[in-house]
Amino acid sequence: MAETIATPGAHDDHGHEHHDEGWVKKYLFSTDHKIIAMQYMFTGMAMAVIGGFFAYAFRMQLAFPGMEVPLWGVVTSAEYNSLVTNHGTIMIFWVAMPVLIAAFGNYLIPLMCGVDDMVFPRLNRLSYQIFFVSAVVLIWSFFVEGGGFGGAWTAYPPLSAKAEYSLTPSGASLWLIAVALEFVAFLMGGINFVTTAMNSRAKGMGIYDIPMVVWMIVIASILFMASVGPLIAGAVMLFFDQQLGTAFFDPAQGGDPILWQHLFWFFGHPEVYVVLLPAMGIVADVICVMGRKKLFAYRTVLFTAIGTGVLSFTVWAHHQFIAGIDPRMAHVFTITTLLISIPIAEMCFCYIATLYGGSLTLNTPMLWALSFIATFLIGGVTGIFLGASGADIYFHDTYFVLAHFHYTFFPIAIIGTFAGFTFWFPKMFGRMMNETLGKIHFWGTIIPFNLIFLPLFVLGAAGQHRRIYNYDNFPELALPWMQDLRILATLSLIVMLGFQLVFFYNCYVSLRRGKKAPANPWNANTLEWLAPSPPPHGNFGDKLPEVYRGPYEYNHPDRSEDFWPQHVPN
Amino acid sequence: MIERYLEQASTFAPDIDAVILLIAVLVGFWFFLSEAVFFWLIFKFKKKDGVKGEYVSGEEKSQKRWITVPHLLVLVCDVFIIVGAVRVWHDVKQVLPEPQATVRVIGQQWAWTFIHPGPDGQIDTADDITLIDEMHVQEGVVYHYQLESKDVLHNFSVPVFRLKQDAIPGRTITGWFEATRTGEYDIQCAEICGIGHGIMGARIFIESKEDHAAWMNGHAKPTSVATAR
Amino acid sequence: MSARPIATTREMAGIPTGRLAVWWVIASEIVIFGGLLASYIMHRLANDAWSVQAANTNTWIGAFNTFVLLTSSLFAVLAHKAAVEGNGKKAARLLLYTAAGGTTFALVKAYEWSVEISHGYTLASNTFWSFYYTAAGLHALHVIAGVVIMLIIAREAARNLELHRVELIGIYWHFVDIVWIFLFPLLYIAK
Numbered sequence: 007m008a009e010t011i012a013t014p015g016a017h018d019d020h021g022h023e024h025h026d027e028g029w030v031k032k033y034l035f036s037t038d039h040k041i042i043a044m045q046y047m048f049t050g051m052a053m054a055v056i057g058g059f060f061a062y063a064f065r066m067q068l069a070f071p072g073m074e075v076p077l078w079g080v081v082t083s084a085e086y087n088s089l090v091t092n093h094g095t096i097m098i099f100w101v102a103m104p105v106l107i108a109a110f111g112n113y114l115i116p117l118m119c120g121v122d123d124m125v126f127p128r129l130n131r132l133s134y135q136i137f138f139v140s141a142v143v144l145i146w147s148f149f150v151e152g153g154g155f156g157g158a159w160t161a162y163p164p165l166s167a168k169a170e171y172s173l174t175p176s177g178a179s180l181w182l183i184a185v186a187l188e189f190v191a192f193l194m195g196g197i198n199f200v201t202t203a204m205n206s207r208a209k210g211m212g213i214y215d216i217p218m219v220v221w222m223i224v225i226a227s228i229l230f231m232a233s234v235g236p237l238i239a240g241a242v243m244l245f246f247d248q249q250l251g252t253a254f255f256d257p258a259q260g261g262d263p264i265l266w267q268h269l270f271w272f273f274g275h276p277e278v279y280v281v282l283l284p285a286m287g288i289v290a291d292v293i294c295v296m297g298r299k300k301l302f303a304y305r306t307v308l309f310t311a312i313g314t315g316v317l318s319f320t321v322w323a324h325h326q327f328i329a330g331i332d333p334r335m336a337h338v339f340t341i342t343t344l345l346i347s348i349p350i351a352e353m354c355f356c357y358i359a360t361l362y363g364g365s366l367t368l369n370t371p372m373l374w375a376l377s378f379i380a381t382f383l384i385g386g387v388t389g390i391f392l393g394a395s396g397a398d399i400y401f402h403d404t405y406f407v408l409a410h411f412h413y414t415f416f417p418i419a420i421i422g423t424f425a426g427f428t429f430w431f432p433k434m435f436g437r438m439m440n441e442t443l444g445k446i447h448f449w450g451t452i453i454p455f456n457l458i459f460l461p462l463f464v465l466g467a468a469g470q471h472r473r474i475y476n477y478d479n480f481p482e483l484a485l486p487w488m489q490d491l492r493i494l495a496t497l498s499l500i501v502m503l504g505f506q507l508v509f510f511y512n513c514y515v516s517l518r519r520g521k522k523a524p525a526n527p528w529n530a531n532t533l534e535w536l537a538p539s540p541p542p543h544g545n546f547g548d549k550l551p552e553v554y555r556g557p558y559e560y561n562h563p564d565r566s567e568d569f570w571p572q573h574v575p576n
Numbered sequence: 577m578i579e580r581y582l583e584q585a586s587t588f589a590p591d592i593d594a595v596i597l598l599i600a601v602l603v604g605f606w607f608f609l610s611e612a613v614f615f616w617l618i619f620k621f622k623k624k625d626g627v628k629g630e631y632v633s634g635e636e637k638s639q640k641r642w643i644t645v646p647h648l649l650v651l652v653c654d655v656f657i658i659v660g661a662v663r664v665w666h667d668v669k670q671v672l673p674e675p676q677a678t679v680r681v682i683g684q685q686w687a688w689t690f691i692h693p694g695p696d697g698q699i700d701t702a703d704d705i706t707l708i709d710e711m712h713v714q715e716g717v718v719y720h721y722q723l724e725s726k727d728v729l730h731n732f733s734v735p736v737f738r739l740k741q742d743a744i745p746g747r748t749i750t751g752w753f754e755a756t757r758t759g760e761y762d763i764q765c766a767e768i769c770g771i772g773h774g775i776m777g778a779r780i781f782i783e784s785k786e787d788h789a790a791w792m793n794g795h796a797k798p799t800s801v802a803t804a805r
Numbered sequence: 806m807s808a809r810p811i812a813t814t815r816e817m818a819g820i821p822t823g824r825l826a827v828w829w830v831i832a833s834e835i836v837i838f839g840g841l842l843a844s845y846i847m848h849r850l851a852n853d854a855w856s857v858q859a860a861n862t863n864t865w866i867g868a869f870n871t872f873v874l875l876t877s878s879l880f881a882v883l884a885h886k887a888a889v890e891g892n893g894k895k896a897a898r899l900l901l902y903t904a905a906g907g908t909t910f911a912l913v914k915a916y917e918w919s920v921e922i923s924h925g926y927t928l929a930s931n932t933f934w935s936f937y938y939t940a941a942g943l944h945a946l947h948v949i950a951g952v953v954i955m956l957i958i959a960r961e962a963a964r965n966l967e968l969h970r971v972e973l974i975g976i977y978w979h980f981v982d983i984v985w986i987f988l989f990p991l992l993y994i995a996k
């Protein structure tokens with residue numbers, strides 16, 4: 007095998023580890039997948055703080071219109087639009103994507119596949135650097151003349167295409183450049199993930215021996231690659247419309263604004279699954295380890311994930327039912343949209359069935375993983391209302407939509423991330439996390455989360471539509487009970503944001519004084535737990551592991567211990 | 577469900593509310609069932625000393641039944657929802673009944689212009705009644721609206737009608753409604769259209785035949801402008 | 806520079822990592838061009854008036870460029886053959902011919918565009934021309950990038966290093982070629 011040829015090289019490599027490399031070279035320009043994963047993770051978390059702060063600012067305006075918001079000031083309608091636009095953009099493209107796909111993908115794929123790095127380490131580094139630049143460009147866009155872009159994260163033209171309409175001459179273009187750069191970064195990252203998982207797995211690791219989280223990140227990367235192309239082309243076209251006077255989306259000169267919506271949602275809907283699947287993968291791994299249970303119907307879960315991915319390309323126009331598309335198209339997209347509930351429901355059923363007969367340890371990672379399922383179900387079932395054309399006539403653009411996708415994105419981006427982060431924290435940093443603080447943080451996040459968004463379902467059902475900075479202008483939406491619910495949601499948000507301090511404090515305390523973590527603190531099966539905590543450069547030392555069985559062999563009847571690591575011959 | 581919050585003021589509002597109720601019942605059942613099973617499993621299989629977990633692959637037919645049967649039942653529910661939703665959509669958006677009157681609705685940043693037919697019952701004639709942010713319709717009459725936009729996307733939303741439709745510059749989109757009760761209600765723009773999106777509201781006045789005729793006589797001159805409030 | 810990670814040497818899927826990655830690059834490029842061309846075709850079907858504009862493209866220049874690009878692809882194939890035989894010098898020389906083809910293509914394109922722009926057909930003058938310049942421009946960027954990469958690979962190949970990369974740039978070059986095969990009829994012939 008090629009491996010034996012390369013082994014001398016690998017030895018060389020380990021020799022380097024002891025060299026005293028500069029801090030800058032080691033942490034800023036490293037090609038090590040774990041360092042790059044941490045770069046993505048911390049950039050994503052920093053962006054989450056910005057996105058959370060934006061949410062605080064505009065929710066304060068909604069609860070107490072016209073007030074001087076502490077740390078911000080009075081929120082004008084232009085600022086309000088910019089805040090909601092960039093909150094959405096940041097949370098999806100600069101939090102969910104980098105943390106779930108890039109950070110966990112980078113960290114876990116080589117470790118779980120039993121190899122020392124990604125197949126293209128330098129491409130990997132370049133991908134992060136481009137991503138970093140994209141984040142800088144986005145932040146820059148808030149400070150240019152006219153302020154940040156305020157045409158919603160969907161950026162529908164003509165509003166987004168012409169400065170005379172959007173009133174953000176540079177903000178809109180910088181926003182677009184940032185998004186396009188971010189796509190390029192993730193294309194590079196995605197190619198790396200897929201190729202690594204396809205080609206560099208440990209000897210003996212067949213396709214059904216791959217941990218679910220790796221599978222899910224790979225499927226998500228392929229979905230991303232297959233869906234983002236038209237939007238990249240669309241971004242170029244929109245940029246030309248903004249800056250060079252073309253009229254791709256300008257109906258006055260022969261363009262078509264609906265075209266953008268198709269390009270955007272052809273990407274936008276698969277994008278939901280791009281971030282959902284990695285979170286589902288993380289949850290699968292956590293519940294199997296903490297439940298001491300084999301994943302129920304591994305292959306079914308895998309095939310339903312692939313099926314969901316394929317189907318997700320056929321549903322995009324359910325975002326456009328009332329956008330002026332041919333009314334007959336709505337029938338087709340209603341059917342495909344409801345069909346996609348089948349594989350997703352099946353996946354959720356498999357996860358629930360996994361709990362049966364287990365021995366569940368309800369520690370912090372497990373609580374996050376279980377709460378993912380419990381809350382994501384709400385997001386899933388409320389989607390049916392929006393995918394059914396007849397009901398969407400009423401619900402389109404209401405807070406019902408908003409509450410629905412926050413019940414999907416919040417479990418994905420926040421709960422999924424915390425599940426993964428607390429689960430792999432001992433591996434990443436070599437210390438155990440404080441359980442008490444972890445549980446305080448959990449309950450302090452999950453309860454306010456529901457108190458933010460359950461009222462918004464009610465408001466949405468009552469017709470409150472989105473992206474309005476002050477409801478006083480609409481008599482049917484300015485009722486006192488509605489305002490009370492808005493205040494409840496805002497106060498819950500502040501409580502939830504406050505409890506995030508517990509998380510950061512927990513990280514700090516655990517890193518400083520946490521118990522030293524052994525290599526395999528959870529008695530888990532997958533290969534990353536074979537490496538020391540934290541894994542050194544090269545991950546596994548001189549000898550890379552081989553794999554003898556699937557990843558979820560817990561409580562196997564032939565074995566006295568309740569786990570059976572993948573790398574143990576017998 | 578929705579009628580608790582908002583009156584039903586068009587012929588198709590009860591249909592849309594009925595679809596929403598149908599979906600709520602079906603998915604509500606599955607949601608509460610799944611959550612109940614889920615929490616029951618958590619409490620039942622919480623770690624106990626000396627009790628080992630079971631080894632269940634889930635790949636065998638007898639085990640998979642627990643997934644495939646509910647999954648087929650979900651599919652059946654989906655079919656009901658699809659049929660309900662498609663029928664309502666067909667009636668509201670796809671097939672337009674013959675109009676008894678036509679109004680033109682024009683969105684622009686950030687106001688609505690409504691061109692009502694005058695006493696001759698036609699638009700685009702000299703006696704059209706053009707109003708800003710104020711729309712007058714007669715109860716029990718089938719209207720067609722011709723929706724246009726002058727600049728960016730807007731959305732003509734009349735919540736009590738359960739009616740929503742994007743307005744697209746360069747196109748005229750035709751739809752219909754028939755009001756079933758009199759009163760004064762909101763018209764909202766439901767598609768972000770710039771910094772004034774939050775003030776882009778209007779009012780619809782649904783009048784009985786007599787009141788509508790009186791209103792029309794009050795606007796004998798071709799144009800007149802009123803403000804929403 | 807430290808030695809390569811073992812990750813780069815494994816071949817679990819049975820395809821060398823480099824080739825696998827190039828195929829994934831091409832797959833994602835196909836959807837980029839696919840989205841753009843699908844948009845163009847939809848617009849074109851909706852705008853009969855475009856044929857008046859399209860009549861002003863120069864089919865002969867387009868045909869000449871098609872010929873140049875196809876010929877350069879032939880050299881890419883021959884370069885791959887030489888690389889497989891282990892003849893780095895020959896592979897490098899053939900790659901240079903390919904790059905020369907790409908350069909010719911870009912120069913002809915530059916001439917063509919400057920004539921068109923001088924006649925007043927600019928990016929913003931009409932939606933047809935917007936698509937024309939955007940699609941052909943995006944393609945031209947790929948040509949230029951391909952030429953640059955090819956020159957780097959040729960320099961290494963001349964010293965018999967990294968010969969497997971000759972094949973990779975060849976695959977990429979064929980892709981660039983095929984995109985042009987779609988663009989040429991859509992932008993030039995359909996009138």
